[in-house]
Amino acid sequence: MPADIEAVAVTVTRTLRGLGVAAPPDSTVAFASALAEVGVANRGLAYWAGRATLVQRPEDVPIYDRVFEAVFGGRRASELVAAPEAEEHVTVLVDSDEVDGEDAGDPVDGPTLTLRWSDREVLRDKDFATCTADELDEAHRLMADLRVVGARRRSRRLRPTRRTRGVIDLRATSRRSLRTGGEALRTAHREPGHRLRRLVLLCDVSGSMEAYARALVRFAHTAVAGRTQVEVFTLGTRCTRITRQLRSRDPDAALRAAAVAVDDWSGGTRLGSGLRAFNDTWGVKGMARGATVVILSDGWDRGDPEVLAEQVRRLHLVAHKLIWVNPLKVTPGFAPIARGMAAALPHVDELVEGHSLRSLESLAELIRR
Secondary structure (H helix, E strand, O other), rough: HHHHHHHHHHHHHHHHHHHHOOOOOOOHHHHHHHHHHHOOOOOHHHHHHHHHHHHHOHHHHHHHHHHHHHHHHHHHHHOOOOOOOOOOOOEEEOOOOOOOOOOOOOOOOOOEEOOOEEHHHHHOOHHHHHHHHHHHHHHHHHHOOOOOOEEEEEEEEEEEEOOOOOEEEEHHHHHHHHHHHHOOOOOOOEEEEEEEEHHHHEEEOHHHHHHHHHHHHHHHHHHHOOOOEEEEEOOOOOEEEOOOHOOOOOOOHHHHHHHHHHOOOOOOOOOOHHHHHHHHHHHHHHOOOEEEEEEEOOOOOOOHHHHHHHHHHHHHHHOEEEEEEEEHHHHHOOOOOOHHHHHHHHOOEEEEEOOOOOHHHHHHHHHHO
């Protein structure tokens, strides 16, 4: 390979790299081999030889053109100066449903790079107690996307099945035999179906739960609005059933109706007596039997812990699963040392967190399982 071709290839490649073009290491050899085939006398062929071997991106073509004209035109490489890059104006837009035109800024000339970001992932892990009013409103809106349904269980009612197992359906088999002259060549069968387990939510709305009560009742509204078998009660100084108030599709109207119905909102805490009223009036008599029962409380109780332990034990005996949701469980060094929590813990199947939107999403999945 002639020395002048090697010199031209090395000069062009080094100049391109100095101007910011990412020429691969083997591009110099490829360019030199191409020039050896087409020669340097024909500038048109030499141009495309370099264009094919040295340029990897379309935006590098103008720089290559300037370098090629400089080298083959007899100019020195030091005379080349990188062309000034166009100024990019960055506009940051918050990912929301509405964008205020006045806050977006005046339109600018030239290219504009638009960056979009969302704080929803951060909000999912943020403690309800530290959220601002706007953040709580956004968390409530996101909570509407939750699907809260109970686990499925086998039903006593039989349903038709195409499988050849289960109880023989004599009536359907007889009707089918009429097609074959009264001979029952194929039998029809029925098997148990499935239905959703009832879900019972017991929300603590006492003063110690004030930072979490509205969010947890909003979670309960999401479950009731799904039109599944859900019952909701509040616990404070008494036990109040608010299922009917939460049936409204409008979450704000449902919460207002629940606040009117609950007289002891942000009041004292008597979990033991409240659970006893629930067990005696609704729970043990049938509402909690075979159901998934969820108690949403921090476990602070001013009553007798023995009464609370006894009522939780009664509830555990009739329920399919008893879940206790404690918003304080996420606190570093948490231990169930509160009298009420310590007394109830031996009779609880699951103790989970309930301080953030993500923890409530995990709770919905636990209930479904």
